Amino acid sequence: MAIYMENIIALCKRKGFIFPGSEIYGGLSGTWDYGPLGVALKNNIKSLWWKRFVTDREDMFGVDAAILMNQNVWKASGHVGGFSDPLVEDAKTHKRYRADHLLEDAGVDVKGMSLDAMDVAIKEKGIKSPDGNALGDVRQFNMMFKTHIGPVADDDSISYLRPETAQGMFVNFKNVLDSMHPKIPFGLAQIGKAFRNEIAPRDFIFRSREFDQMEIEYFVHPDNWQDAFEHFRSQVHSFVADLGIRSDRVHELEIAPEDLAHYSKRTIDFEYDFPFGKKELYGLAYRTDFDLKSHADASGQDLSYFDEESKTRYLPHCIEPSFGLDRTTLAVLSDAYAVDEVGGEKREYLKLSPKIAPVLVSVSPLLKNKPELVGVARKVYSDLKKKFGRVSFDDNGNIGKRYRRQDEIGTPFCVVVDFETLEGVKEAAAGASAAGISAGMTDTVTIRYRDSGEQERVAIADLATKIEGLI
């Protein structure tokens, strides 16, 4: 298992997907930098999400709120008082650990366990720190990054890097009502950074201190929350399928009442079988009217909704599907990572869906020193690039090496211009005026499929349509 994860991490670094943050200075724990292919993959995932949940729908509105918010937002939301994880310290090294994680590692079920119960369990079981030393008492540790706004560092200037994007939507609920006049049910959607001072970041980009979330706050009449909950429950599964993730690796976990967050009346976690175990990928929560009510009370603003039809005023309830973008990226990479054998050689590659692969098509001339081949290949490349964007030109090394390189980064289709193409070009040019067709209509290229390794001849004129049909 561990080797498998190491292989994915190594591939990500080697091929320019993901690098350790601030690496030339020895790194910064819990931070990761996305390289050229990583950012392309991430952007494709974001676009797929945004299309599904915002632009394809009539009931969803996008927002992009500031990361820094008035500290009162976080007081009202409950984060200043309660956004914490149980921390325990190595008495000798003073290294800090998540108490619940140490207990889980020792085989203890921590569901519903209070802080005191964790303390007792650690002592009773004689659990030591990973360095073998005694542990101190378990205490709560607030995970928000605190900072000061402006030149004066006093209590009034305190702000926090947002630990979730959600609150940026709740505080803009009234602005959207007043500007867009939506009818309930409707949702707000946002993609953006969130920051958590995780006690123990780990498992690559699974648990980091800076990450992206894609969140929806969907507002409904209090009587209709169950319908919306079920709708998003199935939408989560369809989105995961759209990403090309195997559905049998995604599991629902109904959160027990005693483990629900303070704002939630019902939560389902969607877990994925990561190489390091079954862990939370997404959450779906029924947040009731907790947030709008808290913000209305704390700000003194009326955040209610007036229903024109029934002439009634009420505080909407909220369903929140929350998607971690980095965990999505990791699930996509874990699911796509594959090893097989081609021509007696080991092949390590990514079976990424054509919908999100950083490079959709790679175009090559069979030989790079034949100007006729290169000329046609360049033309095919630029036509495809105009249409799809995610197209690369690759003339390095021999064809076998190029295929291997493209397989490694998950490129689903490789197009090669060869001598047969040139024959077609010549014939088409000769017959062009007589037949009234232009050169390029009859000439063909090979298209090679990543997963099967099979090749097929396709007319250049049909290439874009063919590829489009495969996305």
Ligand code: ATP
């Ligand atoms: P966990 O229990 O794993 O710490 P959580 O229940 O605190 O997660 P939520 O508060 O529900 O997570 O956050 C919503 C989503 O944000 C999660 O489902 C996950 O995809 C993502 N997420 C949360 N914390 C992190 C993190 N430290 N690194 C990367 N993604 C995260």
